Amino acid sequence: GAGVSQSPSNKVTEKGKDVELRCDPISGHTALYWYRQRLGQGLEFLIYFQGNSAPDKSGLPSDRFSAERTGESVSTLTIQRTQQEDSAVYLCASSSLTTPYEQYFGPGTRLTVT
Amino acid sequence: TQLLEQSPQFLSIQEGENLTVYCNSSSVFSSLQWYRQEPGEGPVLLVTVVTGGEVKKLKRLTFQFGDARKDSSLHITAAQPGDTGLYLCAGLNEKLTFGTGTRLTIIP
Numbered sequence: 001g002a003g004v005s006q007s008p009s010n011k012v013t014e015k016g017k018d019v020e021l022r023c024d025p026i027s028g029h030t031a032l033y034w035y036r037q038r039l040g041q042g043l044e045f046l047i048y049f050q051g052n053s054a055p056d057k058s059g060l061p062s063d064r065f066s067a068e069r070t071g072e073s074v075s076t077l078t079i080q081r082t083q084q085e086d087s088a089v090y091l092c093a094s095s096s097l098t099t100p101y102e103q104y105f106g107p108g109t110r111l112t113v114t
Numbered sequence: 115t116q117l118l119e120q121s122p123q124f125l126s127i128q129e130g131e132n133l134t135v136y137c138n139s140s141s142v143f144s145s146l147q148w149y150r151q152e153p154g155e156g157p158v159l160l161v162t163v164v165t166g167g168e169v170k171k172l173k174r175l176t177f178q179f180g181d182a183r184k185d186s187s188l189h190i191t192a193a194q195p196g197d198t199g200l201y202l203c204a205g206l207n208e209k210l211t212f213g214t215g216t217r218l219t220i221i222p
Contacts, residue, residue: 004156035212040200040215040217041214041215042118042120042202042212042213042214042215043157043202043204043212044212045209045210045211045212048209056209091156091157093156101145101147101162101206101210102159102162103159103210104159105155105156105157105158106156107154107155107156108154108155108156
């Protein structure tokens with residue numbers, strides 16, 4: 001079946017502009033995660049959605065970052081007033097209720113802020 | 115803060131050699147995962163180890179969870195160019211905490 005998809009694959013934006021990144025999880029997966037990966041580094045947790053529960057936003061680095069998810073479908077990560085330090089690959093992952101920690105990752109969106 | 119340090123950060127070896135990479139923490143984890151990430155792609159889960167001292171084998175890859183569940187190692191036998199990638203460990207308690215990664219290059 002289809003895996004996790006993300007769009008766009010690449011995004012170049014000017015400092016100060018807002019960007020929206022999209023994630024389509026695997027159908028039926030109740031959990032959805034956003035991570036940030038700076039060049040050559042590990043993954044930094046941003047936010048976690050589980051079904052209709054309140055999201056875990058504990059990893060969001062500032063109030064310029066927000067994310068939404070409608071039910072168990074698409075999620076959008078929004079970064080307002082982008083800064084150069086926001087440049088990174090943003091990865092989305094989803095998992096099922098029965099195996100919540102077997103995360104399936106999308107290919108990521110590479111964000112470059114100029 | 116639960117930190118996972120991986121070593122070495124970079125490793126470049128010849129095809130056919132053996133290697134071991136390490137994942138260390140001062141925190142105890144209920145389980146630990148290893149992922150491999152290739153350029154332009156997301157990480158792919160290789161294995162989950164749950165019990166202290168547990169050893170799992172996946173073809174030429176051997177994963178071990180430390181007895182105290184604070185550390186783990188990944189050993190690759192007879193490395194091949196297809197093993198090239200970024201290897202990430204991730205410790206699980208309430209959520210997954212990812213390590214800093216080891217970038218492995220196998221030279222043909």
